[in-house]
Amino acid sequence: MLPAKKPSPVIIALIVVVLVGLAVAAAAVVNQQKEVAPEATQTQQPATDTAADTSADTQVTYKDGTYTEKGRYISPGGGESIEVTLMIANDIITSASVASNATSGEAEEYQEKFISGYKSSVVGKDIDEVSLSRVAGSSLTSNGFNAAVELIKADAEA
Amino acid sequence: MLKHNYSFEAIGTPWSIETAQPIPVHVKKVIQQRIQSFDAVYSRFREDSLITQISKQAGRYTFPNDATKLFDFYKQLYGITNGKVTPLIGDMLSRAGYDARYSLKPQPLATLPDWGQVMSWDGSILTTTQPITLDVGAAGKGYLVDIIAEILDGYSISEYVVDASGDLRHKGTTENIVGLEHPANPGKIIGAVDVQNRSLCASASNRRIWGKGMHHIFDPDEKAPTQDILATWVIADETMIADGLATALFFVEPKILQHHYTFEYLRMYASGGVEYSAYFKDKIF
Numbered sequence: 001m002l003p004a005k006k007p008s009p010v011i012i013a014l015i016v017v018v019l020v021g022l023a024v025a026a027a028a029v030v031n032q033q034k035e036v037a038p039e040a041t042q043t044q045q046p047a048t049d050t051a052a053d054t055s056a057d058t059q060v061t062y063k064d065g066t067y068t069e070k071g072r073y074i075s076p077g078g079g080e081s082i083e084v085t086l087m088i089a090n091d092i093i094t095s096a097s098v099a100s101n102a103t104s105g106e107a108e109e110y111q112e113k114f115i116s117g118y119k120s121s122v123v124g125k126d127i128d129e130v131s132l133s134r135v136a137g138s139s140l141t142s143n144g145f146n147a148a149v150e151l152i153k154a155d156a157e158a
Numbered sequence: 159m160l161k162h163n164y165s166f167e168a169i170g171t172p173w174s175i176e177t178a179q180p181i182p183v184h185v186k187k188v189i190q191q192r193i194q195s196f197d198a199v200y201s202r203f204r205e206d207s208l209i210t211q212i213s214k215q216a217g218r219y220t221f222p223n224d225a226t227k228l229f230d231f232y233k234q235l236y237g238i239t240n241g242k243v244t245p246l247i248g249d250m251l252s253r254a255g256y257d258a259r260y261s262l263k264p265q266p267l268a269t270l271p272d273w274g275q276v277m278s279w280d281g282s283i284l285t286t287t288q289p290i291t292l293d294v295g296a297a298g299k300g301y302l303v304d305i306i307a308e309i310l311d312g313y314s315i316s317e318y319v320v321d322a323s324g325d326l327r328h329k330g331t332t333e334n335i336v337g338l339e340h341p342a343n344p345g346k347i348i349g350a351v352d353v354q355n356r357s358l359c360a361s362a363s364n365r366r367i368w369g370k371g372m373h374h375i376f377d378p379d380e381k382a383p384t385q386d387i388l389a390t391w392v393i394a395d396e397t398m399i400a401d402g403l404a405t406a407l408f409f410v411e412p413k414i415l416q417h418h419y420t421f422e423y424l425r426m427y428a429s430g431g432v433e434y435s436a437y438f439k440d441k442i443f
């Protein structure tokens with residue numbers, strides 16, 4: 001019997017980074033450097049993995065599932081918390097979300113600014129599926145550049 | 159939708175200025191003259207430009223007043239990104255083949271000099287200690303968009319979109335839905351945003367490619383084009399800022415820049431994942 005798997009250090013590290021960044025931002029903006037104590041509190045643990053096979057190198061490192069962590073920090077306006085939820089499948093973070101539990105308006109604003117997201121894959125839509133005024137991606141290139149690239153290609157094929 | 163579209167090619171890329179009313183001919187002339195005067199100073203691709211002169215010998219050079227704002231911003235970015243975003247990148251781009259003649263033939267690359275060792279600015283006067291190849295590609299186009307927008311403002315044109323192919327500024331009340339082009343698949347968009355009275359700049363490595371792995375966003379320390387990030391989008395109040403930050407996001411974490419600037423961002427990794435600030439959350443497909 002293997003010991004129950006702990007939530008991954010990577011996730012904890014990620015959350016700590018999030019919280020430290022947030023706390024520092026919140027403290028710095030009001031220019032009042034008070035002591036900041038980020039603290040990740042585990043609120044949900046994945047079920048114990050009983051079917052693990054230690055001999056297999058292909059074994060996943062982290063158990064699939066949803067992990068939620070709540071972190072607390074002290075802002076100049078009092079105690080605040082933020083909740084981070086990660087979904088993991090095959091060792092990949094498939095979605096991440098951050099919920100703000102800010103109690104003061106100021107903290108809410110700072111958390112809102114900090115909350116960012118990550119999607120591991122984006123499907124996209126065909127350009128003509130959406131009504132657009134214009135498109136922005138990489139700059140279109142000038143005729144001079146395009147002509148030069150054509151020359152290079154021709155050289156390479158010769 | 160704005161009905162009138164004034165299109166032209168300038169500084170190596172197509173431009174379009176959309177307006178509610180036609181732009182008067184004399185205003186178009188002012189715009190073209192301004193672009194020409196900008197190009198005559200800042201183009202690395204013109205034999206007669208000031209930047210080309212500076213690349214030939216050390217000396218004291220007087221820039222127009224607009225240089226102060228541009229190089230102040232560059233200096234900030236240089237500090238924040240530890241020299242990754244630098245106007246001195248011109249030499250490396252040139253040697254890599256992205257030179258004035260578009261030779262596209264890579265030569266061995268030299269380490270870039272430090273800003274403080276080779277150039278000092280006093281207002282709009284530059285003093286150099288050796289020939290340097292400046293390249294303002296990271297923020298110059300966005301800056302020119304701001305300059306053109308200012309001209310339109312000056313002629314009381316109140317509804318417009320200045321779109322310099324990837325860097326755009328909107329003013330007015332008309333809808334301006336901008337599709338975010340998938341860098342690996344230009345027939346697709348990964349999201350859409352309505353950019354109102356702000357600027358959006360996109361930067362991607364997929365189009366100016368001249369050989370295996372060769373594109374125009376170079377990491378000065380690696381002496382090679384960046385590889386991890388495929389594309390970035392930034393929304394900010396000023397186009398110059400959005401443009402510069404879109405480049406900086408190829409090198410540094412967004413939160414480092416968020417300590418200094420107010421902006422929204424989206425960036426796409428080579429792995430296909432995207433990372434974004436709150437504003438973009440519900441705008442990605």
